[in-house]
Amino acid sequence: MTLSEEAKERLADLVELQPTKNAELQERWDLESGSEVHQYLENNLKDYYYRDDNSLIRATSEAAELVDVEPGVEADEEGSVPDVIRVPELQKQVFEVVAGPDDESESVVSVLNKVRDRFDVNPEAEDVRSALQSLRRKGVVEVVYRTVPTFKLTVERDEITVEVAD
Numbered sequence: 001m002t003l004s005e006e007a008k009e010r011l012a013d014l015v016e017l018q019p020t021k022n023a024e025l026q027e028r029w030d031l032e033s034g035s036e037v038h039q040y041l042e043n044n045l046k047d048y049y050y051r052d053d054n055s056l057i058r059a060t061s062e063a064a065e066l067v068d069v070e071p072g073v074e075a076d077e078e079g080s081v082p083d084v085i086r087v088p089e090l091q092k093q094v095f096e097v098v099a100g101p102d103d104e105s106e107s108v109v110s111v112l113n114k115v116r117d118r119f120d121v122n123p124e125a126e127d128v129r130s131a132l133q134s135l136r137r138k139g140v141v142e143v144v145y146r147t148v149p150t151f152k153l154t155v156e157r158d159e160i161t162v163e164v165a166d
Helices: 005-017 022-029 034-044 061-067 089-097 108-119 125-137
Strands: 049-051 057-059 073-075 082-087 141-145 149-153 161-164
Touching: 005 022, 005 034, 005 057, 005 061, 005 082, 022 034, 022 125, 057 061, 082 089, 082 125, 089 108, 089 125, 089 161, 108 125, 108 149, 125 141
Parallel strands: 082 161
Antiparallel strands: 049 057, 073 082, 141 149
């Protein structure tokens, strides 16, 4: 399958963001819906991606070689906790402020306020929620269900290298 330049760029996004969901790719690719993402994947990248047991989108090893991009998650030897994650800037900021693994978990609004205070940015609560969920899928944040879902890191910050993927 020969890929257009746009398809190669989008495949590189998929490799960087994996594991990911339609919504994350929809935002990155500026598409109208998750259905449009699915159609694009099926029509243009079907040989280069798959869905794992949790229905998350992952690139094949051939895809990573084709676009010469490092995967979004590089696991340690045991494969349980990543050593490196490549994420958008907001996810990096969220990672830097969310409660640590030994701290009490915190709400989306609490993380939102910490991001706003520390980085002098003004993201929406839904963007922070999405960032937390993406970090959860990467295995570095966990959800603790209390009155509302709350979040905290699964590992110490210094155990993970966080790189911004543009």
